[in-house]
Amino acid sequence: AQSVAQPEDQVNVAEGNPLTVKCTYSVSGNPYLFWYVQYPNRGLQFLLKYITGDNLVKGSYGFEAEFNKSQTSFHLKKPSALVSDSALYFCAVRDRVGDDKIIFGKGTRLHILP
Amino acid sequence: DSGVTQTPKHLITATGQRVTLRCSPRSGDLSVYWYQQSLDQGLQFLIQYYNGEERAKGNILERFSAQQFPDLHSELNLSSLELGDSALYFCASSVGVRGDPQYFGPGTRLLVL
Numbered sequence: 001a002q003s004v005a006q007p008e009d010q011v012n013v014a015e016g017n018p019l020t021v022k023c024t025y026s027v028s029g030n031p032y033l034f035w036y037v038q039y040p041n042r043g044l045q046f047l048l049k050y051i052t053g054d055n056l057v058k059g060s061y062g063f064e065a066e067f068n069k070s071q072t073s074f075h076l077k078k079p080s081a082l083v084s085d086s087a088l089y090f091c092a093v094r095d096r097v098g099d100d101k102i103i104f105g106k107g108t109r110l111h112i113l114p
Numbered sequence: 115d116s117g118v119t120q121t122p123k124h125l126i127t128a129t130g131q132r133v134t135l136r137c138s139p140r141s142g143d144l145s146v147y148w149y150q151q152s153l154d155q156g157l158q159f160l161i162q163y164y165n166g167e168e169r170a171k172g173n174i175l176e177r178f179s180a181q182q183f184p185d186l187h188s189e190l191n192l193s194s195l196e197l198g199d200s201a202l203y204f205c206a207s208s209v210g211v212r213g214d215p216q217y218f219g220p221g222t223r224l225l226v227l
Contacts, residue, residue, distance in 0.1 A: 032213045043116060043204055043218030044157075051213050090157060094212055100170040102147070102216075106156040 002027045004093050006105035013081045014113050021076040021108045023091030033074040034092040035065055038107075044090060050074060061085070081112045117141065118219035120205050126225045132193040135222045139186055139207030145169070146188040147208075147216060148180055152201040163188055164210050195226045 003026045013019040025031065032051060036044040048059025055067045065076045074091060091105040117140035127133055139146050148160040150173075159172035163182035174180075177195075182188045192199060202223050206216035 034215060036218075043118070043220050044206070044216075045116070046215035046217065049213065049215055096212060100162065100212065101172055102159050102162075102170075104149075104157040104159065 002031075002093065002095065002099075002101065002103045004091055004103050004105040006089075006091055006108045008108050009106070010109045010111065012111045012113060015083055016080055019078050019081045019085070019110065019112070021089050021091075021110060022073070023075060023105060024071070024073045025091070025093045025103075026072065027093050027095060027103075029096060030069075031093040031095055033065075033067065034094070035059065035063070035074075035076050036090045036092065036104075038088040038090065040087075047076070047089075083112045083114050086110055086112045116217040116219065118205060118207050118217050120203075120219035120222050122222060123220065124223050124225075126227065127195060128227055129195055129197060131195050131226075132191065133195065133224065135190040135192070135203050135205075135224075137188045137190070137205030137207075137219060139188070139205075140217055142209065143207035143217070144186065144210040145208045145214075146182055146186070147206040148174075148188070148190050149204040149206065150201045151204060151221075155201075157204075160190070192224070197226050200224055200226045 034049045035047040050067045119138045144165045147162045150158045160174040162170040180190045202221045204221045206218045208214040208216045
């Protein structure tokens, strides 16, 4: 069965430091991979996606994500965190063929400390 | 602003009642998705419609139903409401290709008393 794991409920990072939010998945084949961010009292916003090609994907607000096929991971990264990056981050996977369900991880709350 | 609109923003009702949530997708988007977000269950995919037809089903209860109309807006009907149905309900839209990102509306906050 398809699944997505975000192993950390919360990540704390000091402003200016690099950040990583982890995501691993279990899906047959090569899925589409996505990251979304949710600010308080708002809907989710698309950050970036992996379709094919370069393993390092660049997205909005200076975020990037590294696709690792052997480890079935798609970790979200940013070289220098801002306080305004504090939010809830979701990883999502979607199969390229077959069942068209979208599976979201449980979310990771990112706190950037000033 | 994602371009996806949802009404109402807030809804308070009683157990056993029935409510309808409405969603208008972004201009040009053919797919509409419904999600339920609660504190204990996280973000749960409920159902997807593409150009008026059901395309994928997630963890949607039998008491819940949805449809997408010819003008592409969608409605999610929740009936025989229970306390546990209290949650944020999001609608999202996309062009319709699997690799496309989804654009989420602001959500409807449902409180069942």
